[in-house]
Amino acid sequence: MIEVDNIVKTYGDYLAVDHLSFKLEKGKIYGFLGPNGAGKSTTMNIMTGYIAADSGSVKINGHDILKEPEAAKSHIGYLPEIPPLYTDMTVGEYLRFVSELKKVPKKMIKDSLSHILEKTMLTDYENRMIRNLSKGYRQRVGLAQALVGDPEVIILDEPTVGLDPQQINQMEDLMRELKENHIVILSSHILSQVSEVCDYILIVSHGKLVQEGSQEELEANENKNQTLQLSLLSDNRDKIIDVLSSIGNVTVTVGENEDENGAYSASVVTDGYRDIRKEVGILLAQNSIPVLELSEKKITLEDIFLTATSETPGISEKARLKAEKKAKKEALKDMEETKGNKSDVADKDVPEDDISSESLENRTNDLLKEESSDIDDSRSGEEN
Secondary structure (H helix, E strand, O other): EEEEEEEEEOOEEHHHHHEEEEEEOOOOOOEEEOOOOOHHHHHHHOOOOOOOOOOEEEOOOOOOOOOOHHHOOOOOOEEEEOOOOOOEHHHHHHHHHHHHHHHHHEEEEEEEEHHHHHOOOOOHHHOOHHHHHHHHHHHHHHHHHHHHHOOOEEEEEEOOOOOOHHHHHHHHHHHHOOOOOOOEEEEEEOHHHHHHHHEEEEEEEOOOOEEEEOOOHHHHOOOOOOOOEEEEEOOHHHHHHHHHHHOEEEEEEEEEOOOOEEEEEEEEEEEOOOOHHHHHHHHHOOOOOOOOEEEOOOOHHHHHHHHHOOOOOOOHHHHHHHHHHHHHHHHHHHHHHHHOOOOOOOOOOHHHHHHHHHHHHHHHHHHHHHHHHHHHHOOOOOOO
């Protein structure tokens, strides 16, 4: 089991990981999903002990990653986005080297590596120099090193970047095999891949866990009503409203004007989920209202992801106070220059009553956005 409890990581005034907590158990593929800069790689690095959190804890099978690093790390296999390969070694030499680093008993190394090479489809490449391998095969070698020692936790950070479609399918099949005996964590910003292979999804935005659950659970929580979109031919808008409203316990919206086909756009939203498509079709037919289009609109994982990750980046209170102070100074300077007085006011107390609260808030938010953008740009190489 992995227990991540209230971890925080800051870079200056920017909250990269903001009080993040979750528990993961064996037998599932967990999708760690978020946009670039969401804090995914930082969280992965904290979980593997590569960097330390400012506060909070990570336990792997009961072992604290900072207090018992050797015991905790013995349960982890990690494939970072750029595999840690020694290209002047052969595949076999490299995996034997990793086996020694992970303290695999010498008498077990041969059989263990034979099994790993077969599982990652590298048996025929054991004696090939790593520098002569393609991107796809280097990824396989990186995965093979993560499997050395048979760790219970397999962490994969963007494992299919740069792979062709066939290689991606092979990697996904391997992930499905691994989940039977491991906790598999897939960190990605590719929605389709997470949807395809993951049993449980954690959506992270600006260092916070904003949604979690299986895809079915996430979508069911959002689709608590049925929404139908219709295009209807009629010369009487009020008739459409009356007919659709007769269903009961629905909210009906009809466009004010006809489109180029002479049709009205309409939507019908139920109060609680129930399938009314058949009922709507019969009513419209009985009232001689031709239907050009009828479709059910459902909130998808993509919709949930976009909504959950559209919030403002996490900014510490210290950064906000600093931005507010700077905004006040800029506002006062503007006021003085408008009056023709360009004296230096940097050291003067700013009379807050002279500055509108709306103006001050807008200036503060602009400054925070600029700072967040600069930080995200500088860290784009780390958070991909």
